[in-house]
Amino acid sequence: MKPRFLIISLLGGSLLVMLCIASCSRKHLDVQVPMALTGKDSLQIKADSLLGKSTPIMGYRFVITGDFDGDKITDTLIERYTDSLYIKEAPKYYTSADTTFEYSDVLFLNSYLEYKSFINWKQKQLRLPGGHLGFHYIENCGDVNDDGKDELMLVNQWGDFSNCNSAHFYTYADGQWEKIYTTPIWEWQFPPTPSASMFPGLFGNFDYGTTDDVADNAALEAQLKAFRFIKWYPDHSVEFNGRNDIGVNGNDAAYAELEKIGDMAYIKKYFRRAVLNDSLYFRRIDNPSIYYRAGGATYNEDGEDVPLLPLDDGASDVTTRIFIRHPQSPFNTTRR
Numbered sequence: 001m002k003p004r005f006l007i008i009s010l011l012g013g014s015l016l017v018m019l020c021i022a023s024c025s026r027k028h029l030d031v032q033v034p035m036a037l038t039g040k041d042s043l044q045i046k047a048d049s050l051l052g053k054s055t056p057i058m059g060y061r062f063v064i065t066g067d068f069d070g071d072k073i074t075d076t077l078i079e080r081y082t083d084s085l086y087i088k089e090a091p092k093y094y095t096s097a098d099t100t101f102e103y104s105d106v107l108f109l110n111s112y113l114e115y116k117s118f119i120n121w122k123q124k125q126l127r128l129p130g131g132h133l134g135f136h137y138i139e140n141c142g143d144v145n146d147d148g149k150d151e152l153m154l155v156n157q158w159g160d161f162s163n164c165n166s167a168h169f170y171t172y173a174d175g176q177w178e179k180i181y182t183t184p185i186w187e188w189q190f191p192p193t194p195s196a197s198m199f200p201g202l203f204g205n206f207d208y209g210t211t212d213d214v215a216d217n218a219a220l221e222a223q224l225k226a227f228r229f230i231k232w233y234p235d236h237s238v239e240f241n242g243r244n245d246i247g248v249n250g251n252d253a254a255y256a257e258l259e260k261i262g263d264m265a266y267i268k269k270y271f272r273r274a275v276l277n278d279s280l281y282f283r284r285i286d287n288p289s290i291y292y293r294a295g296g297a298t299y300n301e302d303g304e305d306v307p308l309l310p311l312d313d314g315a316s317d318v319t320t321r322i323f324i325r326h327p328q329s330p331f332n333t334t335r336r
Helices: 003-030 039-052 103-112 214-226 252-261 263-270
Strands: 055-057 063-066 075-082 093-095 116-121 126-129 135-142 151-156 164-173 176-186 196-200 205-210 231-233 237-243 271-276 279-284 290-293 297-299 305-307 317-323
Touching (some): 039 103, 063 135, 093 205, 116 151, 135 164, 164 237
Antiparallel strands (some): 055 093, 176 237, 196 205, 271 279, 290 317
16 A cells, blocks of 8 residues: 555544544434423422412401500501512412312412511511411400500411411510410411401311402401400400310329319319309419319219319310409519
8 A cells, every 4th residue: 555545544534533523422412411300490390380370369468556555646567478578568378270279389389489477567667477378367455464555466377287276465565576475276266357268177277268259358357357356354354265275284293183183173272263243263273363264064972063174175165364453464474
């Protein structure tokens, strides 16, 4: 083979190899390699899908007035449910013709979008945080700690599947809200809110309903504003109903003693009978400011009808009466 032909052959072969490499590289680049979705991507896809098949419902906003700082001027507290920056009002609920759109989807969207719930006292620049879906109920409950100011009671609307909740009492002191009392309640004790509301059942809280009927919403708002959780008496006592908060349920030592000596002996040891407004109550010995209305009855050894308290049943309905001016009133932290 002549040298010149050899060189040409080698150059031709090298060129062919380069063309093959370029062609193969181009084919490699054209192959679509699947990209793995991150958890963040999956959440965004789910949120976009839910938002695309639903209509937002703003929901109700509580507006509460009263003299909460004792300056004899009416204060206004406004419920806010906003975007993550606390600025723009956001929807609490969503409605959809898609039967697969559920309460859990509402909770997911509001959590994913980081909506903020609070009751705002604009003049004081104070916020009290609410639940995942705002507030189930808010009330100006009057001056329950006898300090010359109105107090606030609220029930948060949590993103859960239970109707068991708590009512929290707040007073304004030293430039901020201070929680002074909490009592267990059921959410079904309170009226529904206009526009959209939860449907709390006996054993859970699994659904919500919406309405855009003007007359229906007006009636719902009138009912809500007329409702009062706290009942006042002229003897400076207040009364309310809720889940059992007597204190035996969940207290191992108290429960063991109750099991050992029985209901009637336990009541006789820790409570005193009292009649208020022709109704029988039991007054706590350890805190005489607190009374419980007598509940069901049983019979003693002599066949006598003996009223009892639902001591160890946390799901029992109990009427609690508190004398707010008593030195041991649980509403007032300064008297403890």
